[in-house]
Amino acid sequence: MLVWERPEPPERPALAPLSRERIVGAAIRLADSDGLAAVSLRKVAAELDVGPMRLYGYIATKEELLELMLDAVYSEIRPTGDSWREVLRSVAEATRQAVHRHEWLADLIGGRPQLGPHTLATGNAVAAAMHGVDLGTVVPAIAAVNAYVIGAVRREIAERRAERASGTDLRQFQAAFGPYLSRTFATGRYPALATIVRDGPHLTADQTFQAGLDYLLDGIETRIAR
Template sequence: MVVWERPEPPSRPVQAPLSRERIVRAAIRLADADGLEAVSLRKVATELGAGPMRLYGYIASKEELLDLMVDAIHAEIRPVGDDWREMLNSLAETTRRAAHEHEWLADLLGGRPQLGPHALARGEAVVSAMSGIGVDDVMPVVSAVDAYVIGAVRREIAARRAERATGMDEERWQRSLGPYLERTFATGRFPALATVVRDAAHWDADHTFRIGLAFLLDGIEARLSR
């Protein structure tokens, strides 16, 4: 029986009352502060002022805890829209926002299937909005958007972590490596890359994400119109 179907133990009048929701919220606080490395059943128990063994009445393993944490954040991903394109755009934006607010989420998206009640509610809203678009199976369309978002947010979160670790933001990184790139491009071995680096627009992360998403949705729309 999966964790979402398994009943919780009956509540008892103890000094530190527990529930799955309290356990999951404590784990999310730890992960938000210090990453997934800070999450263990022992540390969550300490956060709640309870003995670690009491948590096993509610959650059987750390893997279950991670599943519950991801599903709890899916409650914050509430895509809306009047048509399929608005819905998919909203899905992408709200997923990205949640990953930026909870960096650890980027490490777990796209792994095990997300089948908790909040994830299923998100899927129901998206699939319902796409009914009647002219394809027998809408899941490859949704999966394409999910894959784009997961790739984009992982890259953004990795850049944010690297900046924290090195103290080098993108501008300082470009200044530090600029002379090397100029010498390399001067060899004439990489003319296409040299043109892009020298002449192309350099957008911030928000604009880059939205332009890429627009290209993807335009491609989906072109495919659907055929």
């Protein structure tokens, strides 16, 4: 066929723009919606409407993607305050809030040290706030706060997941098992525990977190004062 008789080929769509930031953003959206199990390079590529092989020019493995996701969320954790106590509290609270926004974060924090730029910036701000304090106190103090926050948020997220899996919230759970505890405590075998359950304060998750953090910071302050 001569050129003026030959039909033109169908127009090829332009390639969608791509960057690590867009890839990580898509992965976070998937994880926020359906958890880490929903995150794969293939699913992220589909979210971005690109071929999976294009992603390998930006990210080599899923492990790299998870590291980038974690560091991206650390950009939301911005220490504030004028004293070391205010800064440590702000990081603890901001981390907890970030986990509440991104439930999957509870599964990633607490392993090997993260070395992304946002994570390092947060750590640097905390270390700078404790300038002048003996390093023998600084290192275990920061580690203690990190361990407390990780344990606290994982427990909260475990409770959320239990509620979804069972279809019952904490109050319904307590109501279901309350009669059993009453019968058990009536035997007199667990008097100390019975007193706590009957007469102790019933704190909300927020109150529990803040109280535990106060006890920890008070202990650090006492150690520094020595």
